Amino acid sequence: MTIEDLDQQVELDDSVSSIFVEIHFANGGVATRKAALVAFAFTDEAGESVVPVSPYLESERFGPYFYLHAGPDEVSVSRTTIPRPEGATRLTLRGHPWLSKTPVEVVGAPTIVVERPGSESTFADSAGKPASVLIDQLKVVYDVEPGVRYRVEWTVDAAPGAQALMLFDYQDATGASLPPGPEFQIQPQFGAFTYAVGPDGEGTRAIEITVPRGVARLVLTGQTWKTGAITVPSRPVVTGAGLEVGALSSEQLVQHLGAIPSDAKVLVVYTTAGPISLKNSLLRRSNRLAMEYADAGWNVVFLAFGTPAPDESGLIAERILQVGRDSLSLVMDVLLARTGANNVLLCSSFADMSMVGLLDRCHDHGWRVIYEVRDDMEEFKRVGYSKWYEQNFEVRFAKRADAVLAVSPRLRDKIAVITGREDVQLVPNAAPDALIEAAAPLRTAEAWERRARLRKVGYVGHLTASWFDWPWLLASADELSDVRFEIIGHGMPDDLVLPSNVRYLGPKTHDECLPYVEEWSAGLVPFKISRLTYGVDPNKAYEYVAMGIRTISAPMGQVESMPGVLTYTTQRGMAEAIRASVSKPLGAQELEGFEDYLATASWSERAGRMLNILEGE
Structure with a gap:
């Protein structure tokens, strides 16, 4: 049918929040903005006109309307969501040609989805029957409150290998978009997003969001990313309204x-x-x-x-x-x-x-x-x-x-x-003052003698494979079967098989770490050698000094200037540094170097330097 033949009515009730409209159309493959338009009107049970929810385009000739913009493809598509105003029981859509110089043909029947918040299956066709929508048809609007934390959960049915984006658009009361929160990645073309399908193909996903100041509405839109069919059987569920972020309004x-x-x-x-x-x-x-x-x-x-x-x-x-x-x-x-x-x-x-x-x-x-x-x-x-x-x-x-x-x-x-x-x-990093004081008994010859008999080394910190060099560490552990390795921290990869001399202890506080560190001869900083790690000034190296143990590190920050540090640039170098650390006695001069270094490497000392900068001195 031609655009002039488009004349469709949709029956509504009070449970409907908005109406999604998708129209496929053709105008000979000629890219034309404002090729046609679709006028829409709401009426109540008495047939009286109901004013739409702003913002919207309006003219004296057509009343409220939205444009159909034609692209260069043979068939173009236009999608829009129209909020239902209070009291409206019917929506009428009528097509009109506008700037296209060739006839505009509507391809197939328009897709019209009424959206009802709060029910398990809220998508329905124009006859009111439950229906799934394609991910690209998904566009739903939620009223939200600034400073409130919400959980957004959705389910999709995805073909193997298919992927799509769930786009998040924060809008103010006028419909203007506002900057997204920190929860999202940003894609230059589409803006704030998260993936609609989980990394292992799981169809149900959720994200917690904190609504920024000035936001009145959240608009969720689907966008195909990788080929493959993806449908959405029900409206995403947004819960948590009324829960203030943290303890502050x-x-x-x-x-x-x-x-x-x-x-x-x-x-x-x-x-x-x-x-x-x-x-x-x-x-x-x-x-x-x-x-x-x-x-x-x-x-x-x-x-x-x-x-x-x-x-x-x-x-x-x-x-x-x-x-x-x-x-x-x-x-x-x-x-x-x-x-x-x-x-x-x-x-x-x-x-x-x-x-x-x-x-x-x-x-x-x-x-x-x-x-x-x-x-x-x-x-x-x-x-x-x-x-x-x-x-x-x-x-x-x-x-x-x-x-x-x-x-x-x-x-x-x-x-x-x-x-x-x-x-x-x-202004480098430092060791905590409390740790320097509490670990003083560990910076002694007696403490070292106890450690030397145990032949242990360890690590405290994050364990992500993005920068922790697990292959080198595990290879070194295989070579040094007489050395025991203890690993403390969070972010442990799930797929690692640890040798019998490597023990994972989970995350610990500083106080909980001390009994383990008492038995170590060296602390590890086993980061991958890269441009990323070259610039790192690892806190843990300062903490190892405070705990009276040597540090074995990839070259980074200024660790080479610290006492008791052995650096490496190869896996064999790492293994040799570990072997030396558990075999070479810690002498009086090295222990004195620890104390001299810590005298100017505490957080209170660094704070003094930072305060001078803050105050412009």
């Missing part, structure tokens, strides 16, 4: 921020590190230094990369307010009422678009802006992490920051080269 957050005295020092930390957990001693640099800053009198607003647990959100310690990074806009809107250099924005390896956008605002209010390079985010992106990273954002932010520092010589040199700055400071 937006109003409570504003109250906390407003309670900071006007003459107090304020530090906003925006970081790739996770939340500060006061129950866990295995904290990252950003976490530890935040607590040091607070002890020094700064009011710290810590914007964690992930969502803090409910009991670790809000005012978690004196002068430390912790929230998720989705609260950045609200935090800065409130705090930028403050002016002067006693207000500081510290961006720690997270120079994304939001940071670039805040630069001028902060400087306009007299704030200091600091950039801290903790990791080589370009290399993290190269191996599949940190997909948000763009070097032009980092360069722009670092060039205009009031001060730039890095944790390792390689990171310092790289940021200096790409920005042209000659004033990049080096």
Whole structure:
């Protein structure tokens, strides 16, 4: 039929939230924007007109309408979702030609799917019968509340090898799209997404999202990615409304921020590190230094990369307010009422678009802006992490920051080269003060004598195969059957077969690690040798020094300058370094080197240097 012949009515009831319409059409393969249009109208039971839900296009001639844009293919497709206004019981669709110079033919019957939230099978055809939809037909809208955490779950029926994207679009009350949250990957063409089909082909998936400030609606859309049929039998389920993120509502957050005295020092930390957990001693640099800053009198607003647990959100310690990074806009809107250099924005390896956008605002209010390079985010992106990273954002932010520092010589040199700055400071990582004190008995000749008899080495940290060199470590363990290996940490790969002399102990806190480390002759940093690891300044190397053991490491950071470190560049080199560490006695000079090094390698000492940078000294 021609577009003029399109005249279809859809009966509705109060359970319908929206109507999905898909129309396939042809106009001779001539790409034409606005080739045709479809006017739509809602009426109630009495036949009276019902005003559609905004936003929508409207003209005096046709009333509300949407366009059909023709592409160069023989058959084009147009998809749209129309929200049902309250009281509407019928939707009428009528086609009209518009800018196409050739007749527009409707190919097949239009697909019309009424959408009903809250039921198990909410897709139905225009006659009201249950029906699945193709993944490309999926477009559903949900009303959501800012600052609330939701669980989004969906089921698809996928052919073997098929894959699709589930696209997430946050919109404000006018229908304008807003930036996505941290839960998503970004695809340049389609925006925020996650995969619709699981990595092992599983059809049911779920993701937890935190709705950013200003969002009124969530629009979920399906998009074919790899060939193969994928259908959606039921509307995705969004649950969790009313559950506040962490322990703070937006109003409570504003109250906390407003309670900071006007003459107090304020530090906003925006970081790739996770939340500060006061129950866990295995904290990252950003976490530890935040607590040091607070002890020094700064009011710290810590914007964690992930969502803090409910009991670790809000005012978690004196002068430390912790929230998720989705609260950045609200935090800065409130705090930028403050002016002067006693207000500081510290961006720690997270120079994304939001940071670039805040630069001028902060400087306009007299704030200091600091950039801290903790990791080589370009290399993290190269191996599949940190997909948000763009070097032009980092360069722009670092060039205009009031001060730039890095944790390792390689990171310092790289940021200096790409920005042209000659004033990049080096502030390495460190060992926790409490660990240095608690582990003092381990930095003795007596402790070493006990260890030498046991011939043990160990590792504490993350175990992901992305940078942990499991092949080299396991090969070294096979060669050194008389040496026992103990592995502590999380992220253990599921497919490893460990030799009999390698024991996995699971994750541990620092206090829980000490009884094991008491028996080690060396601590391992067995990372893959790559551009990513070259820039790393491993916290664990400092902690191994504090625990009085040698360190066996791939070349990275500034480990070569640390006492008791043996580096390697081959698998055989790793094995030889392990053999030497358990065989060569630890002499008095080496033990003295540990103490001398730790005198200037504690987090409190690093905090003193960082405070000088924050205060512009």
